[in-house]
Amino acid sequence: MRLSRRWLVLLIASLVVPATPARAAELTRYQYERRAMGVRFEIVLYASERDAANTAAAAALDRIVRLEKVCSDYDASSELLTLCARARPGRPLRASGDLRRVLSRSLEVSRDSRGAFDVTVGPLTKLWRRARRTRQLPAASRLADARQRVGFRFLSVDNKAGTLTLARQGMRLDLGGIAKGYAVDQALAVLRRHGITRALVDGSGDIALGDPPPGRNGWRVAVASLRDPGAKPVRFLSLANRAVATSGDAYQAVKIGGKRFSHILDPRTGLGLTTSSSVTVVARDGITADALASAISVMGPQSGIALAERYRDVEALSVTIENGRQRIVHSRGWKDTA
Numbered sequence: 001m002r003l004s005r006r007w008l009v010l011l012i013a014s015l016v017v018p019a020t021p022a023r024a025a026e027l028t029r030y031q032y033e034r035r036a037m038g039v040r041f042e043i044v045l046y047a048s049e050r051d052a053a054n055t056a057a058a059a060a061l062d063r064i065v066r067l068e069k070v071c072s073d074y075d076a077s078s079e080l081l082t083l084c085a086r087a088r089p090g091r092p093l094r095a096s097g098d099l100r101r102v103l104s105r106s107l108e109v110s111r112d113s114r115g116a117f118d119v120t121v122g123p124l125t126k127l128w129r130r131a132r133r134t135r136q137l138p139a140a141s142r143l144a145d146a147r148q149r150v151g152f153r154f155l156s157v158d159n160k161a162g163t164l165t166l167a168r169q170g171m172r173l174d175l176g177g178i179a180k181g182y183a184v185d186q187a188l189a190v191l192r193r194h195g196i197t198r199a200l201v202d203g204s205g206d207i208a209l210g211d212p213p214p215g216r217n218g219w220r221v222a223v224a225s226l227r228d229p230g231a232k233p234v235r236f237l238s239l240a241n242r243a244v245a246t247s248g249d250a251y252q253a254v255k256i257g258g259k260r261f262s263h264i265l266d267p268r269t270g271l272g273l274t275t276s277s278s279v280t281v282v283a284r285d286g287i288t289a290d291a292l293a294s295a296i297s298v299m300g301p302q303s304g305i306a307l308a309e310r311y312r313d314v315e316a317l318s319v320t321i322e323n324g325r326q327r328i329v330h331s332r333g334w335k336d337t338a
Helices: 021-026 050-071 078-088 097-112 120-134 140-147 179-193 286-299 301-309
Strands: 008-010 028-036 039-047 155-158 163-164 199-203 206-209 219-223 234-241 243-248 253-257 259-262 277-283 317-323 325-330
Touching: 021 039, 028 050, 039 050, 039 179, 050 078, 050 097, 050 179, 078 097, 097 120, 097 155, 097 163, 097 179, 097 286, 120 140, 179 199, 179 206, 179 243, 179 286, 206 286, 243 286, 259 277, 286 301, 286 317, 301 317, 301 325
Parallel strands: none
Antiparallel strands: 008 219, 028 039, 039 199, 155 163, 199 206, 206 243, 219 234, 243 277, 253 259, 277 317, 317 325
């Protein structure tokens, strides 16, 4: 599961395009940002009035901040960690609609990926974070103990009753691979309710896109190279009313005992991946793109891309580097633009 961020570059500067004086008077480009969920969220929108733009952006960013209080696995006072602390095996707990929606989608992707994506991975996440800091692998006994408390089948959500249930003692949920995707979806929805349709919300690589900027067919997004993420991008996407997420480890890796481990955790082993990879997913919404990017990273190119092709309106690109050789695999409908 992904613990931190992505290597998808948004070419915001390229979005300012010449327009006729009439068009320029109608819509102006505005940009906003705020830090939440451990990353910077950025909003780019087009509006006819500054006050309307400011009001809509503030409401959207406030929505993201409220979701952080629901989904954070760092803040002990968050709804997520409060419920984990209160949980007793088999006892239903009341949960907010936001948390239930995120967990319900998580369970769907977990089943589809056969556990490659799993939000119950929290006990293993805690061990792996410590291993990365100390550069020492967790003891086998501690891994075995943590794995007893991990498994998406031990989590159930009852949307009719408004509850969630954890089946085992000591379970801890980690929404790091899906919450930001949900947050950008919700922020974009807030903008639309305020009448702003030409907008983009970027949560450090989890991107929700509305209608395109004036004079363009889509928002131009560049996918950074895995081999040289600082180089000028050569792979681009042009998208509107879609979402994009990228899971990668170009900068996030550690060597332990001479072996390279990614920050991306495999829920089935409790250890970081050993193959350097970058996975970009385009989907109808951010929550799906985010979760699938995490799942495909763990599954590997062949199985992961096969999973993406089982979803409607989903395309995916997988780039891996192993023994110095780069391998690129993508879904049948993947389409770069110039």
